[in-house]
Amino acid sequence: MVWGARQPRAVARRADPSGLGRPSSPAREMAPPLIQPASCPGPRLEAEPPAELNGAETLSGGSPRAAAMEQPRAAARLQIILGHLRRPSAGAVVAHPTTGTISSASFHPQQFQYTLDNNVLTLEQRKFYEENGFLVIKNLVPDADIQRFRNEFEKICRKEVKPFGLVVMRDVTISKSEYTPSEKMTTKVQDFQEDKELFRYCTLPEILKYVECFTGPNIMAMHTMLINKPPDSGKKTSRHPLHQDLHYFPFRPSNLIVCAWTAMEHIDRNNGCLVVLPGTHKGSLKPHDYPKWEGGVNKMFHGIQDYEENNARVHLVMEKGDTVFFHPLLIHGSGQNKTQGFRKAISCHFASADCHYIDVKGTSQENIEKEVVGIANKFWGDENSMNLKDIWMFRARLVKGERINL
Ligand SMILES: CC(C)CC(=O)SCCNC(=O)CCNC(=O)[C@H](O)C(C)(C)COP(=O)(O)OP(=O)(O)OC[C@H]1O[C@@H](n2cnc3c(N)ncnc32)[C@H](O)[C@@H]1OP(=O)(O)O
Numbered sequence: 001m002v003w004g005a006r007q008p009r010a011v012a013r014r015a016d017p018s019g020l021g022r023p024s025s026p027a028r029e030m031a032p033p034l035i036q037p038a039s040c041p042g043p044r045l046e047a048e049p050p051a052e053l054n055g056a057e058t059l060s061g062g063s064p065r066a067a068a069m070e071q072p073r074a075a076a077r078l079q080i081i082l083g084h085l086r087r088p089s090a091g092a093v094v095a096h097p098t099t100g101t102i103s104s105a106s107f108h109p110q111q112f113q114y115t116l117d118n119n120v121l122t123l124e125q126r127k128f129y130e131e132n133g134f135l136v137i138k139n140l141v142p143d144a145d146i147q148r149f150r151n152e153f154e155k156i157c158r159k160e161v162k163p164f165g166l167v168v169m170r171d172v173t174i175s176k177s178e179y180t181p182s183e184k185m186t187t188k189v190q191d192f193q194e195d196k197e198l199f200r201y202c203t204l205p206e207i208l209k210y211v212e213c214f215t216g217p218n219i220m221a222m223h224t225m226l227i228n229k230p231p232d233s234g235k236k237t238s239r240h241p242l243h244q245d246l247h248y249f250p251f252r253p254s255n256l257i258v259c260a261w262t263a264m265e266h267i268d269r270n271n272g273c274l275v276v277l278p279g280t281h282k283g284s285l286k287p288h289d290y291p292k293w294e295g296g297v298n299k300m301f302h303g304i305q306d307y308e309e310n311n312a313r314v315h316l317v318m319e320k321g322d323t324v325f326f327h328p329l330l331i332h333g334s335g336q337n338k339t340q341g342f343r344k345a346i347s348c349h350f351a352s353a354d355c356h357y358i359d360v361k362g363t364s365q366e367n368i369e370k371e372v373v374g375i376a377n378k379f380w381g382d383e384n385s386m387n388l389k390d391i392w393m394f395r396a397r398l399v400k401g402e403r404i405n406l
């Protein structure tokens with residue numbers, strides 16, 4: 001697998017991040033210390049019975065490794081970097097009217113700190129995101145695009161295409177069985193930034209139009225996934241534990257990061273929909289670690305150890321093309337897939353190019369850094385000894401505007 005590689009700093013970074021005009025102070029946001037106070041504010045939406053949550057996960061199908069062996073490492077990296085520099089940004093975004101049912105809260109525009117005023121979100125939509133930390137836009141991605149993502153995913157599973165840097169993962173319950181290239185053995189593909197067809201998702205005007213409401217105009221695609229949640233084997237390993245995505249990210253500020261997650265088919269509690277804890281984006285980053293599940297846990301599926309049990313949970317039932325945008329501190333996860341089908345969703349975490357990297361040493365993120373760097377070094381060789389920032393710089397790609405810090 002490839003979590004990343006070193007990129008020359010002179011190429012990838014620029015000084016002087018521009019202001020985004022965000023009302024809240026862009027003061028440096030630090031990673032939380034290892035021991036931190038548990039704080040969990042949170043509004044209430046509809047209270048539902050607790051969802052069963054947990055993880056699904058991965059195993060490399062070997063394509064990055066194969067690719068890496070085909071060419072010297074330094075040349076491969078240079079090729080990627082030059083590719084990034086040549087790539088144009090995604091271009092102008094046309095505004096469309098929005099759809100979606102919104103509930104309101106008692107905010108005034110001057111109090112907004114999680115959304116930007118660019119005439120895309122309605123006032124009600126902004127209020128909803130400010131209050132809840134997520135926003136579902138119905139029917140955002142056209143069927144034709146979803147079909148193309150599906151086709152490409154199937155080609156990857158059959159190994160007809162082997163995108164550079166892609167991580168192919170399989171569920172922990174089959175992680176030690178012999179690998180046969182098929183959709184049934186592929187739980188997730190991650191880091192598809194070099195796959196032209198899948199990466200189209202991150203450049204879709206429909207998506208970027210909304211992303212800009214959270215990140216501002218300079219947009220980086222930081223982390224990409226197509227999740228193929230498998231039918232649960234009975235061990236409940238298809239669950240994704242409740243977590244905050246910021247745990248994985250060594251960049252800040254969190255308010256300039258947003259995830260877009262698009263259902264590729266009808267998704268409900270039966271096949272493992274997303275479950276979110278509304279309002280938890282207003283809390284802090286909490287310590288994460290592996291949940292103690294009897295049936296096993298997928299690699300790197302860390303969960304929050306001490307979330308507020310009484311916090312309301314909302315299950316996001318979505319149709320094909322519906323897209324949820326959510327804040328990286330929002331506590332979320334997904335339940336087990338009780339059907340025989342493979343539940344598909346495609347997602348990208350976007351960040352403002354004005355964000356900056358942080359050092360997570362001495363913070364609660366140190367455990368995930370250790371795992372990620374350990375795997376990257378195993379793959380690329382210790383002599384390259386990458387740190388978390390190098391890894392993220394490797395996979396980050398500009399999709400709109402100007403590459404500034406990240
Ligand atoms: C915001 C966002 C990041 C939120 C999330 O998505 S959280 C989850 C993030 N998860 C990940 O990023 C997982 C990344 N996965 C990977 O990096 C890879 O699939 C690996 C788990 C490292 C496996 O890499 P691979 O190249 O396939 O290496 P190998 O086949 O040689 O396996 C190495 C050892 O790992 C084991 N393994 C593979 N898949 C899993 C799994 N799903 N769960 C637990 N263990 C697993 C495998 O059995 C092998 O173990 P040993 O033979 O060394 O004992």
Ligand SMILES: O=C(O)CCC(=O)C(=O)O
Binds near residue numbers: 225332333
């Ligand atoms: O798609 C899912 O089931 C969960 C995805 C998720 O929570 C994540 O990757 O952060």
